[in-house]
Amino acid sequence: MSPETVPTASGATATVPMVRAERVSKSFGSNQVLKSISLEVKRGEVMCLVGPSGSGKSTFLRCINHLERVDAGRLTVDGVLVGYEERGDKLYELRPKVAAAQRRDIGMVFQRFNLFPHMTALENVMEAPVLVKGANKAKAAARGRELLERVGLGHKADAYPAHLSGGQQQRVAIARALAMDPKLMLFDEPTSALDPELVGEVLDVMKALAASGMTMIVVTHEMGFAREVADSLVFMDGGVVVEAGDPVEVLSNPQHQRTKAFLSKVL
Ligand code: ADP
Ligand code: MG
Secondary structure, three states, X not given: OOHHXXXXXXXXXXXXXXXXXXXXXXXXXXXXEEEEEEEEEOOOOEEEEEOOOOOOHHHHHHHHOOOOOOOEEEEEEOOEEOOEEEEOOEEEEOOHHHHHHHHOOEEEEOOOOOOOOOOOHHHHHHHHHHHHHOOOHHHXXXXXXXXXXHOOOHHHOOOOHHHOOXXXXXXXXXXXXXXXXXXXEEEEOOOOOOOHHHHHHHHHXXXXXXXXXXXEEEEOOOXXXXXXXXXXXXXXXXXXXXXXXXXXXXXXXXXXXXXXXXXXXXX
16 A cells, blocks of 8 residues: 555545646647646645636636546546546546536635525525435525525525625625535635625635635635635646745745746736
């Protein structure tokens, strides 16, 4: 047994990273969008992923979350290969049911909140646990209220999305993702669609989530958040990782011209 797979007392494998990409590539037709991406996010860590539009950030998150399938390289979440099953030395595409089961452990928050407009905040948060996990309705409601409290919206449980601000809707979307008890949370520009005065309340919720030990990958242009909260900062451009490291170091002393040029635009 390699040191990587030694189980701990809790049954978890302590040294397996939550996300590991090894030379991951992905093309759409002749457009190679991810070019041999390698990176790692350890359990409990926050990684901020930055880079210009079109650099492949969303595609990378979508690969982690089973929304796209990598064409080459190895992508694992919690030690389990994403999208494929390994039998012997051959890879087989995962059956949709197996993929769906793996996907339940991953929460994703998009730029657009995508709440169900005909459901209250609480109903939005309860939906997946009840429908997908078959959770008891009363229990799901109690837990839903708890999660809404946690994002500062206990008093809005019965409000419909149309009556909530963008920042409040995004906080409901975070609560909704948390309702499935994910072990990993992916954020794809969660504050980009918000009016500037609403950005802080969403970042505060994400900050608290990070402090609670959640493993997170956050695509964002909020460099203050990256500096303060992230354990690592990855700069992508043209489908490659140009530079990665400690956020404070990368931000204050970028090594590559492309990183410098990008940062000069967003800082
Ligand atoms: P980013 O999130 O960094 O802005 P994306 O991952 O969204 O970048 O996109 C990277 C490239 O992949 C872009 O050129 C985009 O047009 C292309 N792309 C993304 N999704 C698809 C798709 N489903 N089909 C074809 N091309 C796509
Ligand atoms: Mg994107």
